[in-house]
Amino acid sequence: MSILIVEDEREIAGLIEQALEREGFSCRIANNGLAALREFEEYQPDLIILDIMLPGLDGLEVCTRIRQQATIKDPYILMLTARGEEIDRVIGLSTGADDYLVKPFSPRELVARVRALLRRSLRHGTQLQNLFTSAHFTVDCDRHIATRLLEEEQEEVLDLTTLEFKLLSTLMSYPGRVWSRTQLIDQLWGDDFFGDDRVVDTHIRRLRKKIEPDPSHPLFIKTVVGVGYKFEDEIH
Numbered sequence: 001m002s003i004l005i006v007e008d009e010r011e012i013a014g015l016i017e018q019a020l021e022r023e024g025f026s027c028r029i030a031n032n033g034l035a036a037l038r039e040f041e042e043y044q045p046d047l048i049i050l051d052i053m054l055p056g057l058d059g060l061e062v063c064t065r066i067r068q069q070a071t072i073k074d075p076y077i078l079m080l081t082a083r084g085e086e087i088d089r090v091i092g093l094s095t096g097a098d099d100y101l102v103k104p105f106s107p108r109e110l111v112a113r114v115r116a117l118l119r120r121s122l123r124h125g126t127q128l129q130n131l132f133t134s135a136h137f138t139v140d141c142d143r144h145i146a147t148r149l150l151e152e153e154q155e156e157v158l159d160l161t162t163l164e165f166k167l168l169s170t171l172m173s174y175p176g177r178v179w180s181r182t183q184l185i186d187q188l189w190g191d192d193f194f195g196d197d198r199v200v201d202t203h204i205r206r207l208r209k210k211i212e213p214d215p216s217h218p219l220f221i222k223t224v225v226g227v228g229y230k231f232e233d234e235i236h
Helices: 010-022 033-043 058-067 086-094 105-123 162-173 181-188 199-211
Strands: 002-004 026-032 046-052 076-081 101-104 131-133 137-140 145-149 155-157 220-222 229-230
Touching: 002 010, 002 033, 010 026, 010 105, 026 131, 033 046, 046 058, 046 105, 046 220, 058 076, 058 131, 076 105, 101 105, 137 162, 162 181, 162 199, 162 229, 181 199, 181 229, 199 220
Parallel strands: 002 026, 002 046, 046 076, 076 101
Antiparallel strands: 131 137, 137 145, 145 155, 220 229
16 A cells, blocks of 8 residues: 655654554655645555645645546545644545544554555445436546536536545435435545534535535435435436
């Protein structure tokens, strides 16, 4: 398994690298945001350890840009920060991070978090079907493409982040089923999630803006008050 360490403090980066390489992981280090994006494209890591406080592009911006790219590998992202306020955790996860670790941390805790994230690919990787279709949408998981049917049989490719794509895939996998926040978190992040379940609402709002004709009156992703969300696609 390959890991990209994005940390501007060289001593900390070296300690993380040593701890992970002792466990058999292959590592590279980037010391700033732009270098991280270059290494990501070249290295295609399985997991990225990403410090929030970076020179130039900060970790939140790096995370957002990585999640917006269509790549062969969809890496897990573990964010590091010296700040522990709840709002930082919510913001970090809403940009597409999978987990969040506050400095200072022990090497043992870091390795445990990394192993927990990488186990998700084994646990969840074969559960999704390859293709979901409805009256107006098609989601192709193999090609990582989601399309919407427009008037006159025209198709539009949707510009979705990785998490938005996963969210739409999950909702479309069982049309009409009501998913609670907890169930959606389990599908998108796994049961090792640490954070506020309101992050689901953030991604629902963003997805609605991209697929709904009127996001304030959604036709496809509907809220079931007090329960969760469901996907419906009726021809009007």
